[in-house]
Amino acid sequence: MSDAGGRDWEDSPERLYVITGGRSGSSVPATLDLVTLIMARSGPKPGMQPEHAAIIRLCDAPLSVAEISAYTGLPVSVVTVLIGDLLAGNRVVARAPVPPARLPDRALIEAVIDGLQRL
Amino acid sequence: MDFRGSEQPAPAAGPRSEDALPATAAAAVKVVIVGGFGVGKTTLVGSVSEIRPLTTEETMTQAGVGVDDTAGIGDKTSTTVAMDFGRISINEELVLYLFGTPGQERFWFLWRGLFEGALGAVVLVDTRRLEVSFDVIGRLEERGVPFVVAVNSFPDTPGYPVDELRAALDLPEAVPIVMCDARERASSRDVLMTLMRYLQTLATTREAS
Numbered sequence: 001m002s003d004a005g006g007r008d009w010e011d012s013p014e015r016l017y018v019i020t021g022g023r024s025g026s027s028v029p030a031t032l033d034l035v036t037l038i039m040a041r042s043g044p045k046p047g048m049q050p051e052h053a054a055i056i057r058l059c060d061a062p063l064s065v066a067e068i069s070a071y072t073g074l075p076v077s078v079v080t081v082l083i084g085d086l087l088a089g090n091r092v093v094a095r096a097p098v099p100p101a102r103l104p105d106r107a108l109i110e111a112v113i114d115g116l117q118r119l
Numbered sequence: 120m121d122f123r124g125s126e127q128p129a130p131a132a133g134p135r136s137e138d139a140l141p142a143t144a145a146a147a148v149k150v151v152i153v154g155g156f157g158v159g160k161t162t163l164v165g166s167v168s169e170i171r172p173l174t175t176e177e178t179m180t181q182a183g184v185g186v187d188d189t190a191g192i193g194d195k196t197s198t199t200v201a202m203d204f205g206r207i208s209i210n211e212e213l214v215l216y217l218f219g220t221p222g223q224e225r226f227w228f229l230w231r232g233l234f235e236g237a238l239g240a241v242v243l244v245d246t247r248r249l250e251v252s253f254d255v256i257g258r259l260e261e262r263g264v265p266f267v268v269a270v271n272s273f274p275d276t277p278g279y280p281v282d283e284l285r286a287a288l289d290l291p292e293a294v295p296i297v298m299c300d301a302r303e304r305a306s307s308r309d310v311l312m313t314l315m316r317y318l319q320t321l322a323t324t325r326e327a328s
């Protein structure tokens with residue numbers, strides 16, 4: 001691997017490879033969806049990997065995996081690996097989306113209709 | 120939604136405080152807006168979203184690279200594909216996310232589970248380029264994703280009667296077709312409402328059977 005520097009490094013596959021230690025999204029529990037809500041249990045700890053600390057700071061209030069990806073500028077496949085680490089370390093809690101088996105759930109649909117009517 | 124090179128603007132630091140979800144937010148659901156390039160997916164998401172639309176990215180090379188496969192990591196051929204999305208808080212517990220994705224199925228696999236667990240989809244159509252919608256509709260039917268068709272009106276859009284559109288798209292009678300102006304919040308909301316009413320009908324039919 002060549003040592004890429006400067007701006008290129010920011011978005012390079014090398015950097016993403018280093019951040020995740022070479023792991024890809026497939027090693028993460030399949031329970032993390034784009035709309036799984038993540039919330040931090042406490043603030044970041046000194047010595048944490050910067051990307052882990054950044055996610056914890058973002059998740060002061062519940063935030064979806066997709067939003068975490070958007071705000072960190074990291075691909076979803078990378079973000080899910082990092083969130084997997086934080087879940088394993090009990091640093092964050094994940095609130096799973098409504099499970100597919102329940103869809104289309106009539107009460108859920110009616111709640112969404114009520115919400116849209118108030119827009 | 121578009122292709123990007125490696126040059127990207129610095130991401131925002133985080134949500135504005137007024138954009139933070141309440142701590143009571145317990146679950147989220149999603150709706151996928153599918154359509155061709157330039158049909159107005161991001162416009163629709165933006166007009167109805169409570170937050171400025173955000174962009175999540177995935178790189179094309181990663182989708183196919185195995186855990187231990189470092190071959191090709193050094194070259195710069197990876198393509199970044201972006202997907203815009205927005206958010207609507209339904210109530211204190213429930214949040215609805217709207218994802219705009221291109222019609223080509225090969226992009227759908229980049230975001231694992233984009234359609235799994237989605238309430239349904241909106242196929243956003245430009246009548247000037249109707250043909251790009253054929254494939255999308257076929258794919259959604261194959262996957263069993265319930266959808267409605269929304270026709271985005273552009274100033275030079277030729278007006279088609281709904282019956283003609285239905286025939287042209289080979290749509291079953293039950294699938295709603297709705298005209299919209301994706302720039303208008305109320306119009307975009309009506310599109311989502313049409314999808315929800317349709318899902319409600321499907322749920323009722325299923326319960327009765």
